[in-house]
Amino acid sequence: MPKGTSIAFIGTGVMGRSMTGHLIDAGNELHVHNRTRQKAQPLLDAGARWHASAGEAAAQAEVVITMLGFPKDVEESYLGEGGILARARRGVLLVDMTTSSPFLARRISEEARARGLQALDAPVSGGDIGAREARLVIMAGGDPAAFERALPILSLMGRNIALQGPAGAGQHCKMANQIACAVGMIAWCEALAYARKAGLDPERVHASISGGAAGSWALTNLGPRALKGDFAPGFYVKHIRKDIGIAIASAKEMGLELPGLECARQLYERVSVSGWDELGTQALYRLYVSL
């Protein structure tokens, strides 16, 4: 992919803004759209062109990237009237980086193929910091040719980039990631809640257990925040709930029983009922402490 590729980027929230910034810095021509125009302003100041809809931005581009909120946003942006599939020019490469449904990814891929377009699902992990530092993990699904074509652009945003299989495989891989995250959250929350209830100093317990077989990224990074009462969102409760919902639906479709994930679903439902949807996922610890 030569420099100066014309790229439409739809969804310039916290993640999308950083990612788009890297694409601009590398000399690409950016066409952006976002539900709230104001959030795109720093990119417009940096030279990106604003468009009133996803379809309109897509019509200007060789490559269309989406980074949206929920599967319904993805569905509407791609399949809605005047949307990306309707407006993109023949031969264009579509890359959905939203964490979304594997089945929707397959449907978009089939529709895209029927219209002479290439599609990839390529959700990411690494959060806002990974996006800012261009070291996202990117998990792709689609045809190898589409993946090869996307790779130079994806490489501007991430580091650990792999084609996991055909359309939907990127989303499936991301679901595997989210399953490990969601259930892993229960692991350390119950450990520290137990320690607290037993009258121990949870911070001292953390220092004893986080470096060994009980250790995890989440225990190391989220445990201390939760113990300090810091529930500010790195990753929102409402978003882990979305992902758990997609993964459970997908597992059900495949006839796979996931009791740990079902337990996480129920617990995060209770976190949500407590009114903590806008807190970070470590708010699960708060639930245990409040029981």
Add this chain to the structure above:
Amino acid sequence: MPKGTSIAFIGTGVMGRSMTGHLIDAGNELHVHNRTRQKAQPLLDAGARWHASAGEAAAQAEVVITMLGFPKDVEESYLGEGGILARARRGVLLVDMTTSSPFLARRISEEARARGLQALDAPVSGGDIGAREARLVIMAGGDPAAFERALPILSLMGRNIALQGPAGAGQHCKMANQIACAVGMIAWCEALAYARKAGLDPERVHASISGGAAGSWALTNLGPRALKGDFAPGFYVKHIRKDIGIAIASAKEMGLELPGLECARQLYERVSVSGWDELGTQALYRLYVSL
């Protein structure tokens, strides 16, 4: 604690043998007992003295260390007729390093105090490798004076050594560790089982997810073994089941609800029913694959 302390070490299995070895190397006088004498033979060859019972070994020592299998073994060795409490000389320091019940630890501590003895519970994590390399994590409960007295000896076997609180606190801390381990096992097993069921290459998925927010010691160290079909025990299914049982009983006693741990209990029950008690804890993955 000067060199040449007379130490009784009860329980010279895989862990105990390595630990006793370090104590001998440091110039202490070791008195050992084990259910199976044969397992103590390398230590006897290295200069330790054999005794026919825990109580008999304890009668010779200034410090008594136990590293046994189950709480019932601990109870019998300490509280049984002619056991450690009955035979130890006044002023002796007792250190139970078995992973055992916090309530039993408190009971032993009280009995010990009544007999003019000092007692610590000091279970460990780090496994056979940690024991061999003298870098166990040691989680202690008891009086600060007893802890200070034990520290020079514990330092010969471990590195991250902390007094977590009064009698039983070491066991409580170890339970927190085991809760995180047991529930964390579900996290990565369900993630990789999902990936496999979705038709992805679980090893490629592992490479994408293990370095980020889904990452854990277990995913990194046990995931690849499970994917290769290697279920050889690092830590036995029967032992995680024992620990889950102690932690659930203890949580119930404290009125704490731990749905994730209850889920782990049920899953490892199924692993056990499958006949895999003698496999490593990563056999949980095999359960998901066999569903």
